[in-house]
Amino acid sequence: MLIDTTLREGAQMFGVRMGLEERQTVAMGLSCMGVEEMEVGWAGLEELEAFCRWSGRRLGKSAISVWSRCRESDIIEAARIGAGRINIGVPASDEHRRKRLDITRRALIARMETVIALARSYGMDVSVGLEDASRADAKWLGKLALKAENAGAFRVRLSDTVGIWTPTKVMKAVSELRERLVIDIAVHCHDDFGMGTANAMAALDAGADWADGSLLGIGERSGLAATEELTGYLELIDMSGSYRMEGAAPLCARIARLADLAVPRNKAVVGNDIFACESGVHLHGMARDPNLFEPYSPESVRGARRLGFSAKSGRSLLKTVLGNKTSADADSLLEQVSDHACRTGRPLTMQECSELAGN
Incomplete structure (x- = not known):
């Protein structure tokens, strides 16, 4: 299953601005494609409340989720706007933990457990994003994921924050966690070395339940796995029967205009000259x-x-x-x-x- 994060990660791309109308149009297009979940923004984002009110039943079977920091104030804000699913970011590597939060491993676990409990008290489904997982100690990553599971999260999401995984490395990470966890595993694979989509597909092959993507792969720096490539492979090669590809090219063209990008004519799945x-x-x-x-x-x-x-x-x-x-x-x-x-x-x-x- 796929989590499209065009409206969260994609909106963080340098110079990109998305108003309510653009967000609604993109969300409708993703719903038509059959994407199972959309991460539509972050707690505190302007117009997110209006978007959540608008979405209602318009997006069919596509679940809506909101990203938040590992802070109680973010959980309260997400609950206020009616978010039913939340993706809580938790730094997994020691470098991120020390330099961003300046707390010990024990304190991080305690904070995570408190925030998960608060979100669940509001009736939200909780996914925990383990940030910089590709540079985290493997044993510590496993312990953190298990603590999230025990605290009530339904999913952990491994983030290759700086895009240094290879397909073999992400398969190893997912396989090791799959042996320990009952809950769902997701991956968020950045594309700094051009392996975002390949890493996401490798993770799914290794037993991950979810993979993130964004349209045209837009996001921070060089972006991440591309939604149209993931849906294309899963539908046209794996024959999943889950996705509809007819609207992918026009939707990507819209994103290209919004982000002031030129779509290469040989761009996989949606390029004009691929045939x-x-x-x-x-x-x-x-x-x-x-x-x-x-x-x-x-x-x-x-x-x-x-x-x-x-x-x-x-x-x-x-x-x-x-x-x-x-x-x-x-x-x-x-x-x-x-x-x-x-x-x-x-x-x-x-x-x-x-x-x-x-x-």
């Missing part, structure tokens, strides 16, 4: 069966297949355009196609190749 092809080997295979070079159909994500021709396409493929004409004709056409592609800075369409061939 575009001009190399000879690929074009030849596509003519036989598109599945040879496509992991899923363009229709599944409302994409479009585009075939282009240039010097990369090769002489033999151009014979398809020429029909039964000679190899010499193919050589001539390849030269014309190559010249035209160089001058225009783009591959030619099938129709343009046919016109050059005189067909």
